[in-house]
Amino acid sequence: MTAETIATTLAAKQPHLLAAFKHIIDQNHLAHAYLFAGMEGAGQPELATWIAQRLFCLHVTAGEPDGTCEECVRIATHQHPDIVMVAPDGQSIHVDQVRYLKSEFSKSAVEGNRKLFIISDAEKMTASAANSLLKFIEEPSGNVTAFLLTTNRQLMLPTIISRTQVIEFPPLPAPVLQQTFEAAGISAQNAQTLRHLTNSLTQAQQLLTDDWLPTAVTQLWQWFQQAVKGDPRSFVAVQTRLVGLAKERDQQLVVLDLIAALFQDLLQLHFQVDAASELSFGQYQSQLTVLTTNLTADQLVTATELALTAKRQLASNISFQNVLEGLTLQLWPIFKTNA
CATH class of the missing domain: 3.40.50.300 (P-loop containing nucleotide triphosphate hydrolases)
Structure with missing residues (x-):
């Protein structure tokens, strides 16, 4: 260069x-x-x-x-x-x-x-x-x-x-990233999720190899739907779905970033901070919006803080499975009273 x-x-x-x-x-x-x-x-x-x-x-x-x-x-x-x-x-x-x-x-x-x-x-x-x-x-x-x-x-x-x-x-302007990713052949929805994870086109394309990112989003959404209901199956899903999804350290960090982004979407919808086009999980906007109406701001902030803490726990040499299982157990009481 x-x-x-x-x-x-x-x-x-x-x-x-x-x-x-x-x-x-x-x-x-x-x-x-x-x-x-x-x-x-x-x-x-x-x-x-x-x-x-x-x-x-x-x-x-x-x-x-x-x-x-x-x-x-x-x-x-x-x-x-x-x-x-x-x-x-x-x-x-x-x-x-x-x-x-x-x-x-x-x-x-x-x-x-x-x-x-x-x-x-x-x-x-x-x-x-x-x-x-x-x-x-x-x-x-x-x-x-x-x-x-x-x-x-x-x-x-x-x-x-x-x-x-x-x-x-600071992150690159969202419109610039969206255009950059879409110009490289990335779908609008994938680009919308990716620009919350990276500013790098190379890394974005790597995350899409073998449809890894769309698969990760789908699996996380299924886990999330169970976790916010206090459903014990969400605890099982950690081992059966999420651990196998992210065997490499870099993938584990991305999964935790996605979880944090999901809860940040809830906060944005609750406080109406950004338009739907700014959501990481825009395809689930209607479900997320319904969920926010049943939760207080304090509950959402607490859940988001737990999601952000998970990444620091992984850096402290707590295993990926233990981090996710601990997060799942901590989320249950927050959401269960509103299920």
Whole structure:
């Protein structure tokens, strides 16, 4: 991706953040550590790359890197010796990878007086790996800046968050995502659900492989209908339907995101916050609307908080099945009195 393409992409995705970092660099106010947090596809890698090219480019014009000089090309192809990039090796970023980072932190720049570190999927650092970064973040030395990129801020250690400047990447505008997904051949209903899960077309297409997402939505809806009636079969459905649906960790996280989105739909309908086109489960709008009329705001807020907590429990190494079974049992008393 050329610098022009990166800038164009950022101008469409995150124009305010692009403008902000142009100003920060012009004023020489770049901090030593940032946490870029947002959905996949929201622009975190693109902004980190643009900053790197802007700082190293040999021919900056009107605050933009030219994208064609030797420095820009090496950055784009991940071959610049003073820009250290680390990504998960498998499911996590291991201690040995962080040891490599720490050794690089202690070294001077090879060709100039500045070094950059870009850590992708930083939420996948093991606890020991993340803790080993704290010394650098607390006591930076030299002209060094680190960018930690994450799609799940909730999984980051609080000590890391407190010692970095957190930059939140807002979701892309719904109409832009809807058009992008539909232009790629994704149905309107699937696109409506997907844009609540990701900003990335690549990830959206992966979730549709073998009709995984439509199947997940159908299975979740069946479980939900039973759970809100306090039906014991919803507890059984966890093992017979949902656990087999999401065997991989990434799929489990998506299922929990879908559950949270389902309860957020209930809140939106109850408070009439958004139009039906904004719902994740728009195909079930009439059933959800009926349900909201029988529930108080406090009940809906409590249920939504439980759904959001489930994802944090999975991150705490509670098994996917136990998380869902616990959520099901907690939902029964909330809904049963109104069944």
